[in-house]
Amino acid sequence: MCEICHQYICPNSCPNAEEGAVGVCAYCEDIVYEGQHRIREVGGRLFHAECLEELSVAELLAQFEIEVSEEL
Numbered sequence: 001m002c003e004i005c006h007q008y009i010c011p012n013s014c015p016n017a018e019e020g021a022v023g024v025c026a027y028c029e030d031i032v033y034e035g036q037h038r039i040r041e042v043g044g045r046l047f048h049a050e051c052l053e054e055l056s057v058a059e060l061l062a063q064f065e066i067e068v069s070e071e072l
Contacts, residue, residue, distance in 0.1 A: 026063055027051035 002010050008024050010017040020034040026045040038049035
């Protein structure tokens with residue numbers, strides 16, 4: 001989090017703003033940059049493709065707070 005604007009992605013008005021930042025990866029929490037290849041959007045959340053590929057189905061569902069019940 002930025003110490004000046006107190007946001008994860010600094011708006012252009014912040015002196016710490018990084019040009020081209022479009023969001024934060026929902027998995028690794030690193031900044032996602034415009035034009036960065038292999039970005040995926042799932043349910044309105046950004047993921048680096050590599051991060052998305054690392055997630056199991058259960059972990060991905062947990063990202064969206066979807067609970068999976070045990071086998072019946």
